[in-house]
Amino acid sequence: MHIGVITCEILRKEIGAVIRRAGVDRIFFLLTEPNNLALTILTKKVNERFSSEFAEEARTKSKLKLKLNVKEKTIAGIKKEIRVDNINDSVIIRVLELQSHDYPDKLLAEIEASLKTMSSVVDFVILGYGLCGNTAREMERVIENVEVPVVIPRDKTGAILNNCIEIALGKEKVQALLREEIGTFFMTPAGAAIIKEPQVILESSVGIMAGNSKGSAASDTRRIMRIMKNHYQRVVKICYSEADEDDIEYRKTVDKFASTFGLEIKNVRGSSRLVLEALEEGLGI
DSSP: OEEEEEEEGGGHHHHHHHHHHHTOOEEEEEOOOTTOHHHHHHHHHHHHHHHHHHHHHHHHOTTOOOOOEEEEEOHHHHHHHHHHTTOOOEEEEEEEOGGGGGOHHHHHHHHHHHHHHHTTTOSEEEEEOOOTTSOHHHHHHHHHTSSSOEEOOBOTTSOBOSSHHHHHHOHHHHHHHHHHOSSEEEEOHHHHHHOOSHHHHHHHHHHHHHTOSSSHHHHOHHHHHHHHHHHOOEEEEEESSHHHHHOHHHHHHHHHHHHHHTOEEEEEEOOSHHHHHHHHHHHTO
């Protein structure tokens, strides 16, 4: 079976879990068509960051049985290799950069285009996104207009989750944390690794949580600084494992962020459960 994945680069941990659960060793990162050099360079950079999760896991888990064969190719190249090598199972991944969240309308258009591209080769697609500033109606429309099944993390009622933080923690947990302290900012290992400076983390992340539709929140730096200092009281550090808790670089980034804005730090355990449930739905389990 050929599984498609279209995901925000924040969900490295979750997509790594998908690959392990699927037991597939042929991984293709989808490249854009080669007529846009700048976009190809950006895509390769994002793919490299994302695939570092697999390399790190292989290095830290000596008992890892699955040896991955990872390549970057255009959709035409992927189709050719699948045909020539008679590949029966693969995971084909399209990773979109974190800052795509700044413009939800463009993000939705990119997701729609990627779904159309992938549907010619995969059996189903896992969409590693929440609404991310778009409406449920818009996202459901995109999902319904694809030739192959598309699965996406949802809450207990079947509603699409709002963002990557709800995918990592669950909507109920996020709501409970916000009731406990409304001035809560959330940080993940991938988010901290992608952008280590507190200022840039803010510019890329506020729009995700706020559902910003025009990019104005992400571009108004002074306003963001004022909001953080006046309205936020703590940062939730999301850890998926003891390795995340012990990660020195992650700790340094969160500590610097908290120190910059005078925030308390709360550790919370994240999970890949909701993305794995979407995988099981796609597999018909």
